[in-house]
Amino acid sequence: MNTPQAGILLPLPPLARYLCFALQPAASAGDALRALAEAADGQATVVGIGRALVSALGGEIAGLRGFPVFAGRGLELPATPAALWVWLRGDDRGELVHRARRIEEMLAPALLLTDTHDAFVHAGGRDLSGYEDGTENPSGDDAVSTAIVGNERYPELAGSSFVAVQRWRHDFARFDSLAADEQDLAIGRRRLDNEEIDDAPPSAHVKRTAQESFTPEAFVLRRSMPWAEGRRAGLMFVAFAASFDPFEAQLRRMLGVDDGIVDALFTFTRPESGAYFWCPRITGGRLDLSLLGL
Numbered sequence: 011m012n013t014p015q016a017g018i019l020l021p022l023p024p025l026a027r028y029l030c031f032a033l034q035p036a037a038s039a040g041d042a043l044r045a046l047a048e049a050a051d052g053q054a055t056v057v058g059i060g061r062a063l064v065s066a067l068g069g070e071i072a073g074l075r076g077f078p079v080f081a082g083r084g085l086e087l088p089a090t091p092a093a094l095w096v097w098l099r100g101d102d103r104g105e106l107v108h109r110a111r112r113i114e115e116m117l118a119p120a121l122l123l124t125d126t127h128d129a130f131v132h133a134g135g136r137d138l139s140g141y142e143d144g145t146e147n148p149s150g151d152d153a154v155s156t157a158i159v160g161n162e163r164y165p166e167l168a169g170s171s172f173v174a175v176q177r178w179r180h181d182f183a184r185f186d187s188l189a190a191d192e193q194d195l196a197i198g199r200r201r202l203d204n205e206e207i208d209d210a211p212p213s214a215h216v217k218r219t220a221q222e223s224f225t226p227e228a229f230v231l232r233r234s235m236p237w238a239e240g241r242r243a244g245l246m247f248v249a250f251a252a253s254f255d256p257f258e259a260q261l262r263r264m265l266g267v268d269d270g271i272v273d274a275l276f277t278f279t280r281p282e283s284g285a286y287f288w289c290p291r292i293t294g295g296r297l298d299l300s301l302l303g304l
């Protein structure tokens with residue numbers, strides 16, 4: 011059975027904690043990853059493996075590549091690769107803290123925790139700007155075929171997924187300085203009733219990213235959550251797909267690579283990170299790391 015990590019397809023949990031790890035020089039990460047494979051069920055704990063960790067173990071995953079340097083007029087987005095990404099899903103912040111601690115201990119000294127961010131569902135699934143997020147996500151079988159690698163091209167990868175992760179930080183003062191209708195036109199939907207604004211300008215976020223408007227169509231399964239640390243806050247953008255191609259097509263369009271029109275989102279928010287990971291399938295109740303020789 012090619013079972014995906016269940017947390018990818020489930021609705022968002024009330025709370026989450028994201029962890030990123032770096033591979034330590036000359037470390038042997040096999041044992042650490044083997045322990046994680048036993049501990050991570052793919053549902054409460056979703057795991058993504060970065061290119062450096064795959065290559066350190068002598069593996070090769072077709073379709074896993076480095077996060078490109080994305081640039082557009084006046085913009086160059088950060089690429090911040092990590093060896094390992096863990097998405098802890100839960101409903102008790104203390105439990106998440108302790109689960110994170112156990113995973114950190116389990117992976118040391120081969121993998122060093124470099125980044126921790128706490129996230130949450132806001133107002134039933136809204137970004138901190140107040141706009142509903144995820145409306146146009148594929149659902150049911152479409153969600154599965156969008157997010158999970160099928161049997162056709164790479165049977166050995168069937169059931170796994172690829173995830174693009176970007177931590178966006180909002181500039182709330184800038185956002186608040188926009189009039190309500192300017193904010194609506196930046197998104198391309200009305201905050202009040204989530205209706206799409208047909209005559210929004212081409213810079214509107216949903217005009218830029220309309221998934222059917224790409225050739226080929228560019229569908230992703232977004233599982234983003236608001237994050238906050240002290241006074242800093244924004245959206246942890248998380249998009250699962252069977253390849254990175256749809257995400258890259260969308261982000262290039264947001265940057266106006268072909269037509270010079272930059273997504274109006276950039277007026278009030280910017281990504282602080284950007285990384286790609288491969289999310290292995292579950293076999294026999296544990297993460298299937300056989301492609302990495304584990």
Ligand code: HEM
Nearest residue numbers: 137141142143144145146178216219220221245260261279
């Ligand atoms: C701070 C960053 C972002 C915010 C606040 C944001 C917010 C939103 C909102 C409010 C919607 C409309 C409702 C919905 O369909 O979900 C939307 C749609 C969408 N966004 Fe974003 N987004 C962000 C970043 C991104 C990025 C980086 C991408 C991809 C590279 C992206 C791809 C999409 C797609 C594909 C849609 C659906 C478009 C459609 O088919 O109608 N978003 N986003």
